[in-house]
Amino acid sequence: MTYSQKAVLVGGDARYQVIDAPFPEQADEGTVVVEISRVGVCGSDVAAFKDGKPYTPYLSGHEWAGRIISVGKNVTLLKAGDRVLNCTPKACQECDTCVAGHGGRCERAHLLSMGTHPHQPPHGAYAKRIQIPAEKVMRIPDELTDEQAAMVEPATVALHGVRRKPVGLGDVAVVLGGGPVGLFAVQFLKLSGAKVLLVEPVDSRRALGDALGADGSVHPDDAESAVGAFSNGLGADLVVDCAGLAATLEAGPLLSRSGGTVVLVSTPLKPVTINPGIWLGREVSLMASLAHLNPEFYVTIELMISGRLQTAPLIDKTVGLGGLQDALAQLASGGAVKILIDPSLES
Ligand SMILES: [Zn+2]
Ligand SMILES: [Zn+2]
Incomplete structure (x- = not known):
């Protein structure tokens, strides 16, 4: 060689x-x-x-x-x-x-x-x-372009995260972060029947979330009031953290309903401080999501081929x-x- x-x-x-x-x-x-x-x-x-x-x-x-x-x-x-x-x-x-x-x-x-x-x-x-x-x-598969194929891996990261805690029809789901994984999570949650709110500071990414089917998208400063309006004041059934920042880890339980779940798809690179009282007070479950499983790639590919995942x-x-x-x-x-x-x- x-x-x-x-x-x-x-x-x-x-x-x-x-x-x-x-x-x-x-x-x-x-x-x-x-x-x-x-x-x-x-x-x-x-x-x-x-x-x-x-x-x-x-x-x-x-x-x-x-x-x-x-x-x-x-x-x-x-x-x-x-x-x-x-x-x-x-x-x-x-x-x-x-x-x-x-x-x-x-x-x-x-x-x-x-x-x-x-x-x-x-x-x-x-x-x-x-x-x-x-x-x-x-x-x-022949039906998938090279461009789509290169997007299968990050999409499957989002799929795995969403499958860690499946939502029910009509559940309120919040996605934190409108990068590629967050925007795929929005699409998977919509396909699962959830009502989806994207929280993202960049205007153009929020617009993309709207175009991809989010029921709403807001700046992080407005997240708590928007989630309240979305959920009759209850909070989100599921929060999917695709940003992995100290601020989003802090926001997760605040946006969650009592008994809700936060799934960490992204995590901060360094140790961060949390306020355990909020997690305890709302009895919020925390789940981590690492990468993906082999069979999940086929799910992503099929959804891309059928045009349901953009x-x-x-x-x-x-x-x-x-x-x-x-x-x-x-x-x-x-x-x-x-x-x-x-x-x-x-x-
Ligand atoms: Zn990656
Ligand atoms: Zn083994």
């Missing part, structure tokens, strides 16, 4: 670093080599870029779709030419956690997803090609790898929702 491609790593002290990376051609056993067609810039990439926090190199560009160039030995279900996207692997059914009956928490799937498995590449998909274990990819309104533009640094800066300033990278473009 030759070191003849450039890959970009975000986060850490360097925050933005172009490295010389292997240019995979023939896949090793159990792996596939994929030519990247689109990779979405994730909010966690942006956070790592902004704050310089240590970040797993493999996660630098993890919302991707591409085409298989080569399959290694013992890869039986995939072939060169297949269009694939990056997904959470199926539960292995062999690790202690799987054997104990908790397949949704499979240790092997977790290691592969977090990029800490020994066979992971030293970079993510901010590169022309990537070589990864075959179980990390899923075939893309992606195009969330995508601001597509640029080449040369435009990645500007894209990160633009996203960090809140000036865009989702920017896709096409590594075949010059800039």
Whole structure:
């Protein structure tokens, strides 16, 4: 293997670093080599870029779709030419956690997803090609475009969060944060029959939430009164925190009804202080939502193909790898929702 491609790593002290990376051609056993067609810039990439926090190199560009160039030995279900996207692997059914009956928490799937498995590449998909274990990819149906396919992963983060605490028909749900995951959460909650209020400080993102079906959208300063008006003064049955700020963690129980639930899809990067009395006084349940499960990707894909889950309104533009640094800066300033990278473009 030759070191003849450039890959970009975000986060850490360097925050933005172009490295010389292997240019995979023939896949090793159990792996596939994929030519990247689109990779979405994730909010966690942006956070790592902004704050310089240590970040797993493999996660630098993890919302991707591409085409298989080569399959290694013992890869039986995939072939060169297949269009694939990056997904959470199926539960292995062999690790202690799987054997104990908790397949949704499979240790092997977790290691592969977090990029800490020994066979992971030293970079993510901010590169022309990537070589990864075959179980990390899923075939893309013909009906799905590359742009849609690159949005499947962040959409499935929202799906998993919404499925952590299913809403009843007519329940009041509040989504905190109108980034890509929040805007997908709005759509999933509407599909579930909830009455949905989006809380988001940026005007254009609120307008997007309205266009995607939210029943209302407000600035965080107006959230408490708006939730009251939405719920006959009761508060929300469900609050889904897709912003992950100290302020949204504080707002969650204040917007919740007595006995309601707050689901954390995003969390603050640093420890924060909470007021336990509010959680206790309203007996609010707190649930965390980490990434997604393999079968949930099929749910997202089917909803995209049927047109019930929209992606195009969330995508601001597509640029080449040369435009990645500007894209990160633009996203960090809140000036865009989702920017896709096409590594075949010059800039
Ligand atoms: Zn992501
Ligand atoms: Zn397992």
